[in-house]
Amino acid sequence: MSEYLLQADTITKEFADGRGETPTPVLRGISLGVFPGEFVAIVGPSGSGKSTLLYCLSGLEPVTSGDVTVMGRSLSGLGRRAQAAVRREHIGFVFQSYNLIRSLTAWENVALPARLAKRAVSAEDVSRALHQVGLADRASYKPAALSGGQQQRVAIARVLAMRPDIVFADEPTGALDTDAGTQVLDLLREVSDGGRSVVMVTHDLQAAARADRVLVLRDGMIHRTLLRPSAADVLDALTHARAAVA
């Protein structure tokens, strides 16, 4: 088995516009690998394919060609049921918004993946996860009664409770103020320090600078890779990428 938790092999993604015209390429032959315990950030100019890459890596978006492997298991050719099983067993998500099912309380949202996986829900694990994100006292609240930052933290508590091998986060701080954003990034950092991998798409330079590795995308390709960069390094790389696009 590969040393990577997550691996992409020359993946491409094209979107058809439905009018019989040539499909628009969004990802152009991307290959990458994510190690256990690694925190990877994906940055790039608008339209560079960041979110599409994240969703292709997580299996939520099928690739046009190439292959994605999660924990040594290829996602290509898997049916919807089998893909759901891979997500249940190995993957956690934190979205920019709409993270929680509105009819369930914070506690129930955290426990939901375990319930879907028909795993015994440990009340202790769920409560501990909510405690870790500082929301133990909001366990019985429905999403409508929580702020955006609190909802984001509940989504992270769900990841902490489920202990998935890989966490995909799409602009997790995009809708938050600075303090709430810092809290969320601290929590994601904790997740990866615990041996799990985090792949995060962000446009926030400070957020990207918290990662072990930053992939700078341009025109659907990896333009540069930065190891433990500063925010200034990320800005510099992004400026170059934008200049190259222009």
Next chain:
Amino acid sequence: MLRLIFSDLLDNVRVWLGVLLVTAATAVVGAVVACDIETGLVTGGNVALALYGISSTMIVFSVAAALVVLGSVTALAVTLHQRAYALWQLVGLRPAHVRTVVHAQLATLAFTGGTAGCFLAAPVLRPLFRFSFATSPDFSSLRPSFGFVSAAAVVVFVVLLAVAASARGARRAAHTPVIRTLREADAPPVTMSRKRWVAAGAMVAVLVWLVSTLPGTDPGRMSAPLMLVGPLVAGIFTALGPLFMAALVRGWTALIPESRSSAWYLARNASVSHLGRSTAVINPLLLAIALAGGLYAAGDAAHGATGDPGPMPVGAVVLLLGGPVLLSLLGATATLFMASRSREREVALVVAGGGSPATVTAAAAAEAVIYVGTACLLGIAAVATTLLAAAWGTGQGLAVSAATTTAVAVLTAGGALLIVPATVIPALLALRQDVPRALAAE
């Protein structure tokens, strides 16, 4: 303003189509009543008096059903639109303008639906008249008529009814806080308003008075007041819904432990949490069951007391109940289709969390079962009240006939046949949606 009204109607076809469908169905029912009245006017004499009597009963049942259904459907349409209303205010539209636009939209739809309903009804009015009065020799030679004036009256009636039923929704739209632009379309929590208390109190008073007049009433004349007991009880349940509906749904659905199935767990929580959506489906079906079961229970009681075992003619049942039942079932179904877009994110979240397509589909089916089951339970309570009132009024024992049981069973099954697909099909369509797009920030 006109451009805003029409572009919004076109942009939100799914939501407004539900309103259009219900207004068209209301017009079909209205056309049947108008046909009877016009035929009575043309014919004159005792036949006319009989037709006016029948029409007035139909009007009472149909208007009650139309108000419940149109009220639910228009309120839901407004809820699903609240972000748009908030945005309109953000760009400078005054609350009074928003209210005018909502009324204008609904009037436009009601006019279109009403006209379409009249056209749809026209070819079936004559055969329906013959079928309904097949067992009445006095009516068999009549030539049913439905002219332009009757059709225009029906359209005007539908427009007025839709505007009246939507008054609350339009008021709410005008007062939509601008902060809603940042939030999802989420129905406001259903609470016991003063109007609900007044409506419930009035219906309880009428019910008590009605039942108190039963002892000593000629058994042959008892079926008319008894027929109203079921719909009145359904109306009381509808008005008092916010007090007990969540507890009732939570209570009876606890019979199946949540630990048995993730789908049941999701469905149970969704139906309790989105109580506005749930009651919009449950109430019309409850009314349909109460009307049909109550009619048979009332007829049975009268026949039992007079010793006349004759069954109620099918034609008469169709004439009296066909309209309100059609409206109720269509209303429940339309509600589900209209609200289906709000399901897409929930389905996407379940899929992202590892839920399989089977879990999503089963959860939708379970939700439909919860709606139908709750309506059935309340419908049975309404019919049981009719039976108890009949037993008390006639001084005879409680008797449940096969016809009453069958009526309740048929309406429940009919409701399930419409509501299960109306819940499951949008879930299946939502499964085909792209999860990232469904969960993307707008």
